Amino acid sequence: MQRYTLANVTSLLFHIGRYFAFLVAAFRRPRKVRVFGRALAAELEMIGLQSLGIVVLLSLFMGAVIAIQTAHQIGGWIPAYTIGFAVRQTMILEFAPTIIPVILSGKVGSNIASQIGTMRVSEQIDALEVMGVAAISHLALPKILAGVIIFPFLVIIAMVLGIGAGAWISVAADLSSMSDFQYGMQIDFAQYDVMYALFKTTVFAAIITSVSAYHGFYTSGGALEVGRSSTKAVVYSVVLIMITNLVITQLLLT
Amino acid sequence: MICATDVHKAFGEKVVLNGVSADFKPGQVNFIIGRSGSGKSVLTKCLVGLLEVDRGLVTYSGPSGDRDFTAMRPREREAVRHEIGMLFQGGALFDSMTVRENVMFPLTMFANLDPVQMERRVQECLQRVELGDSGQFFPAEISGGMQKRVALARSIVMRPRFLFCDEPNSGLDPQTAIVIDTLIRELTHEYETTTVVVSHDMNSVIEIGEHIHFVHDGDIPWTGDSAAILRAELPALEEFVYASDLMKDVRKKMLGL
Numbered sequence A: 001m002q003r004y005t006l007a008n009v010t011s012l013l014f015h016i017g018r019y020f021a022f023l024v025a026a027f028r029r030p031r032k033v034r035v036f037g038r039a040l041a042a043e044l045e046m047i048g049l050q051s052l053g054i055v056v057l058l059s060l061f062m063g064a065v066i067a068i069q070t071a072h073q074i075g076g077w078i079p080a081y082t083i084g085f086a087v088r089q090t091m092i093l094e095f096a097p098t099i100i101p102v103i104l105s106g107k108v109g110s111n112i113a114s115q116i117g118t119m120r121v122s123e124q125i126d127a128l129e130v131m132g133v134a135a136i137s138h139l140a141l142p143k144i145l146a147g148v149i150i151f152p153f154l155v156i157i158a159m160v161l162g163i164g165a166g167a168w169i170s171v172a173a174d175l176s177s178m179s180d181f182q183y184g185m186q187i188d189f190a191q192y193d194v195m196y197a198l199f200k201t202t203v204f205a206a207i208i209t210s211v212s213a214y215h216g217f218y219t220s221g222g223a224l225e226v227g228r229s230s231t232k233a234v235v236y237s238v239v240l241i242m243i244t245n246l247v248i249t250q251l252l253l254t
Numbered sequence B: 001m002i003c004a005t006d007v008h009k010a011f012g013e014k015v016v017l018n019g020v021s022a023d024f025k026p027g028q029v030n031f032i033i034g035r036s037g038s039g040k041s042v043l044t045k046c047l048v049g050l051l052e053v054d055r056g057l058v059t060y061s062g063p064s065g066d067r068d069f070t071a072m073r074p075r076e077r078e079a080v081r082h083e084i085g086m087l088f089q090g091g092a093l094f095d096s097m098t099v100r101e102n103v104m105f106p107l108t109m110f111a112n113l114d115p116v117q118m119e120r121r122v123q124e125c126l127q128r129v130e131l132g133d134s135g136q137f138f139p140a141e142i143s144g145g146m147q148k149r150v151a152l153a154r155s156i157v158m159r160p161r162f163l164f165c166d167e168p169n170s171g172l173d174p175q176t177a178i179v180i181d182t183l184i185r186e187l188t189h190e191y192e193t194t195t196v197v198v199s200h201d202m203n204s205v206i207e208i209g210e211h212i213h214f215v216h217d218g219d220i221p222w223t224g225d226s227a228a229i230l231r232a233e234l235p236a237l238e239e240f241v242y243a244s245d246l247m248k249d250v251r252k253k254m255l256g257l
Helices: A002-026 A033-073 A082-121 A124-131 A135-172 A178-186 A191-217 A223-253 B040-048 B074-081 B099-110 B115-128 B144-156 B174-191 B202-208 B235-241 B245-255
Strands: B002-011 B014-024 B029-033 B055-062 B065-068 B084-087 B162-166 B194-199 B211-216 B219-224
Touching (some): A002 A191, A033 A135, A082 A135, A082 A178, A082 A191, A124 A135, A124 B074, A124 B084, A124 B099, A135 A178, A191 A223, B014 B211, B014 B219, B029 B040, B029 B174, B029 B202, B040 B194, B099 B115, B144 B162, B144 B174, B174 B194, B194 B202, B211 B235
Parallel strands (some): B029 B194, B029 B211, B162 B194
Antiparallel strands (some): B002 B014, B002 B055, B211 B219
């Protein structure tokens, strides 16, 4: 038991060390700016545009559900504008900046890990290295930067659509009037909350893309291991997002 | 010329290379042969730096003298790697790129050529491997033999001084294998490259092998040419060379039995 725990700790320390070495290698200056630019544009499309559909769908439904749940819980002496307030706060503080990245870690993270993992097992990464290409930087940097650039935009879209859907369902289902919802939406609004949300989204984007690239890059074996790397990428990303979320929230909101 | 001197490599307790020394001659097709698991792929990976040697030297010779590859820092190695072309066992073509883009990739990364010159060089290389009209296809859309030829075109596009081919004929039918072998020999002589072919295909060895190293139990107990290999008296090598019925027949005819 003691030996098992020691092995786990050793393995954890090994991965932490190798992950940071991977990050240092990833942030090496690209050799050809034009090649890097093209790769970045492709990743922006893959990570951003191709994720837009799921972000729109989830935000609309979640905004509407939060409005209905809030209306269900209030009544009597609690004013109806609370619905607008609750929808805004939930969407801005937690749903858009945390839950959207958690969901995207499943889509984007597994995609990155399996893409790089497949390149590893089919010797494409070896081919890059033999040519003299810095493989980590070439493969990981465009993905990390694309994630960091595009995630905040996706989250802003999620915030706007979620609040909009909350307003629409409130009026359509007669939960509150539009003026009540608008009043609640504006009450005690702090720009700082949006900055906090965008900051943590950026950190989560960096975690998802770098952790997934790391797991993909160090895949060894065959197709089975590529699948395992994808799973690990998602699980570790989600765990790290949860821990980081707690730390950032404690530091910035208390 | 590439020289490996007293190269040791182990994975944990398992010793794979136990003081291997070999030289690979320029302008010739050098073979590394041996049974599966004998250490020939590990030796090749040590030669190109995909694996670090535990002990020993790998030296690349060039106009600027001998360069100790094992002692170089990663950035210094990159300069040597621009002189290396490698054909991988599975081709290792980039799935997301077309044939043309695959061949152009090393030029895009390292050559200071304008787009027209790059295009011309890519077309030259594709025509050299008889795939001049296949540039628009993706690797998944072409056959295994064509993929190997594209990979060969990519490995020569930078006019390498050193060419490595890892099991170039694996998974290919005999006719396509002969096409690949012939290309390797012709390109070696055309570009005066130091070519290192890793294989256990005796047809290739006899057909194009000029300088052959036999790897056995982590060592190289025999070195010679394709004529000498048929008469070698090392038991392990005899077992390897005459493993197939076809080669046993060749031996009988050779001995007049």
